[in-house]
Amino acid sequence: MPESTTKTKSKIKRPNLDALKTGEVTIADVPSDWVIEKSKDLYGIDRWSNGYFGIAPNGNLTITAPGLAEHPIELLEVVGGLKQRGLEMPVMLRIENLLVDRVEQLNGAFSKAISESNYQGDYRSVFPIKVNQQNHVVAEIARFGEKFAHGLEVGSKAELLIAMSTLRSKDSLIVCNGYKDEEFVDLGLQASRIGYQCFFVIETPSELGLILERADHWKIKPLLGVRLKLSTEVDGHWSNDSGDRSLFGLSTTQLMDVVDHLRQRELLDCLQLLHFHLGSQIPNIRNIRDAVSEACRFYIDLVEEGAPLGYLDLGGGLAVDYDGSSSTATHSRNYDLDEYCIDIVETVMASLDPPGVPHPTLVTESGRWTVAPTSILLFNVLSVSTFDPTPFPELKNEELSESTLSLLETLSALKERRLQENYNDAIYFRDQMRMAFRVGEISLRERALAENICLTILNKIAELVPKLKKPTADLVKMCESLSDIYYGNFSVFQSLPDAWAIEQVFPVMPLQRLNEKPTRSAIIADLTCDCDGKLSRFANEDGPASTVPLHPLHPDEDYLIGVFLVGSYQETLGDLHNLFGDTNVASIRITQEASIEFIHELEGDRISDVLSYVEYQPQEMSNRFRTMAETAVRDGAITVAQRQEMLRLFNESLRGYTYFEN
Ligand SMILES: *Cc1c(COP(=O)(O)O)cnc(C)c1O
Numbered sequence: 092m093p094e095s096t097t098k099t100k101s102k103i104k105r106p107n108l109d110a111l112k113t114g115e116v117t118i119a120d121v122p123s124d125w126v127i128e129k130s131k132d133l134y135g136i137d138r139w140s141n142g143y144f145g146i147a148p149n150g151n152l153t154i155t156a157p158g159l160a161e162h163p164i165e166l167l168e169v170v171g172g173l174k175q176r177g178l179e180m181p182v183m184l185r186i187e188n189l190l191v192d193r194v195e196q197l198n199g200a201f202s203k204a205i206s207e208s209n210y211q212g213d214y215r216s217v218f219p220i221k222v223n224q225q226n227h228v229v230a231e232i233a234r235f236g237e238k239f240a241h242g243l244e245v246g247s248k249a250e251l252l253i254a255m256s257t258l259r260s261k262d263s264l265i266v267c268n269g270y271k272d273e274e275f276v277d278l279g280l281q282a283s284r285i286g287y288q289c290f291f292v293i294e295t296p297s298e299l300g301l302i303l304e305r306a307d308h309w310k311i312k313p314l315l316g317v318r319l320k321l322s323t324e325v326d327g328h329w330s331n332d333s334g335d336r337s338l339f340g341l342s343t344t345q346l347m348d349v350v351d352h353l354r355q356r357e358l359l360d361c362l363q364l365l366h367f368h369l370g371s372q373i374p375n376i377r378n379i380r381d382a383v384s385e386a387c388r389f390y391i392d393l394v395e396e397g398a399p400l401g402y403l404d405l406g407g408g409l410a411v412d413y414d415g416s417s418s419t420a421t422h423s424r425n426y427d428l429d430e431y432c433i434d435i436v437e438t439v440m441a442s443l444d445p446p447g448v449p450h451p452t453l454v455t456e457s458g459r460w461t462v463a464p465t466s467i468l469l470f471n472v473l474s475v476s477t478f479d480p481t482p483f484p485e486l487k488n489e490e491l492s493e494s495t496l497s498l499l500e501t502l503s504a505l506k507e508r509r510l511q512e513n514y515n516d517a518i519y520f521r522d523q524m525r526m527a528f529r530v531g532e533i534s535l536r537e538r539a540l541a542e543n544i545c546l547t548i549l550n551k552i553a554e555l556v557p558k559l560k561k562p563t564a565d566l567v568k569m570c571e572s573l574s575d576i577y578y579g580n581f582s583v584f585q586s587l588p589d590a591w592a593i594e595q596v597f598p599v600m601p602l603q604r605l606n607e608k609p610t611r612s613a614i615i616a617d618l619t620c621d622c623d624g625k626l627s628r629f630a631n632e633d634g635p636a637s638t639v640p641l642h643p644l645h646p647d648e649d650y651l652i653g654v655f656l657v658g659s660y661q662e663t664l665g666d667l668h669n670l671f672g673d674t675n676v677a678s679i680r681i682t683q684e685a686s687i688e689f690i691h692e693l694e695g696d697r698i699s700d701v702l703s704y705v706e707y708q709p710q711e712m713s714n715r716f717r718t719m720a721e722t723a724v725r726d727g728a729i730t731v732a733q734r735q736e737m738l739r740l741f742n743e744s745l746r747g748y749t750y751f752e753n
Contacts, residue, residue: 138415150606162685212450222458316364368406387442466658672696
């Protein structure tokens with residue numbers, strides 16, 4: 092073996108090492124012709140931002156409040172204001188103007204569709220509290236929705252208590268879904284008693300008896316609805332919520348039983364609402380039309396049976412275009428708000444007009460659409476790891492093994508026409524080199540050098556791959572494997588749980604330097620020690636991408652990233668993985684004079700908070716540590732002054748933020 096090694100060595104021509112300086116292998120230099128329009132395009136801002144976000148000439152990301160197009164506000168300015176107020180990153184930022192705009196748009200679009208089609212019924216929006224239960228959010232919806240009699244949908248006693256104490260207009264609907272026990276029903280009846288339009292939606296046959304019994308007890312006539320199980324099945328992630336196997340709703344047989352029972356008790360006039368919910372985020376408008384049309388068949392026949400009805404509740408499902416592709420992909424949708432409203436109105440009219448059934452009040456429970464764009468997760472980048480090669484030292488051929496020399500030769504022979512072959516060679520010789528290391532033929536120092544040569548080859552190949560018309564899957568995967576890892580000050584599990592649980596895509600982009608070409612491609616890792624704690628699916632016009640373009644960090648300069656459209660479901664579904672708690676939360680309002688008002692701040696969990704959630708008692712922990720320190724003093728291991736210092740650190744940490752602090 093050693094002999095042949097020597098022979099091969101001598102055959103190999105010494106590669107030209109001058110070409111291997113790393114200056115040449117880094118990804119293209121910053122070109123000067125980069126303009127902010129390119130960043131807009133690259134991050135797809137106009138595709139997903141609903142016009143709420145833009146870029147200032149200085150390269151900073153801006154919020155454009157509706158009606159204030161002339162006065163965009165830089166997000167960095169907001170971050171600065173938060174810092175002055177003691178709110179460090181990560182922060183969940185809510186923008187009140189956007190919430191107001193969503194409520195107005197939703198009601199406005201239905202109102203427009205209704206008047207344009209000469210529809211004879213009304214429209215009522217209800218917000219499903221489960222989508223974002225935060226007090227401030229629900230209170231704002233109630234406040235700004237008052238003029239539209241915007242209501243609330245509740246699925247539990249806790250949510251019903253929120254609705255009863257938050258809604259301002261008695262014309263607003265409270266729609267009670269979910270399983271209801273006696274206390275739930277009693278509460279809802281009290282809501283009716285003080286004048287709210289509180290509907291009990293019957294989801295299972297057994298509920299009806301309980302509701303009628305309690306209504307009888309309180310001498311209150313209940314408002315009833317029935318939840319249909321439609322046979323229309325939908326596309327998208329929540330497709331299981333629809334069709335025969337859907338978890339919720341009455342089968343047709345059960346529905347007829349409910350009707351018969353009510354008629355028998357002479358209470359059929361209580362049945363005033365027909366409800367269905369096909370699941371959230373329905374990407375395809377055709378599914379929505381089909382479902383409405385099927386529900387209308389139920390509506391017509393129930394009216395014929397003698398139920399007054401009057402309300403047709405279409406549930407949620409109005410989707411958000413997370414990836415900006417305007418397609419039927421799971422994280423997108425092939426329709427906009429106006430189309431949604433018009434299609435619903437027209438489908439109902441087309442179904443009800445021939446038999447001459449009066450037009451009902453339309454109800455939708457649009458949660459995701461209403462609140463998704465109103466919150467942004469903001470965090471700073473702590474560090475970056477790259478897979479860039481480093482410069483080589485002076486090399487002497489005679490000290491190198493066969494596999495290392497082969498790697499060097501592969502490097503010097505690199506050709507755009509033969510990238511796949513060059514790649515195969517690099518991997519082959521690298522594996523040989525690793526084998527040689529394992530059996531003790533080469534030293535650790537040589538292995539480090541050889542790995543570095545291999546990385547240089549792969550980076551050079553990656554630079555050339557974009558020039559190929561049809562790169563192989565191998566090469567594409569290799570390029571991804573060279574992407575940087577940006578470490579962000581946040582927890583996916585706490586703030587973006589759907590990114591982990593259901594591979595939800597959210598728009599992600601930097602808040603600054605958008606007048607500069609982002610030359611790095613990266614994935615973003617969070618603070619948890621979990622290999623799932625990362626963002627590696629990003630919104631892209633042609634479907635999700637596995638990396639996002641970012642800028643190389645500048646020393647001593649914060650690099651801030653925003654994750655957008657996170658107002659729905661994320662905060663509440665979040666959990667305490669690795670004991671990272673709730674983030675700081677702030678709400679702002681942009682005034683007519685285009686200044687920022689900080690209207691609401693909420694400090695995130697302290698370390699002592701998250702510890703007590705998992706049943707530790709911070710006071711007791713502190714006491715135990717003090718005893719331990721005192722024993723150490725007694726044993727002469729530390730001084731009293733050192734004891735004091737330790738206790739101060741321990742107790743300060745208990746009061747500290749769970750995230751990385753500067
Ligand atoms: C979750 C839920 C909604 C909300 O759906 P979105 O798609 O978020 O609008 C509406 N209605 C019911 C019954 C729900 O369970």
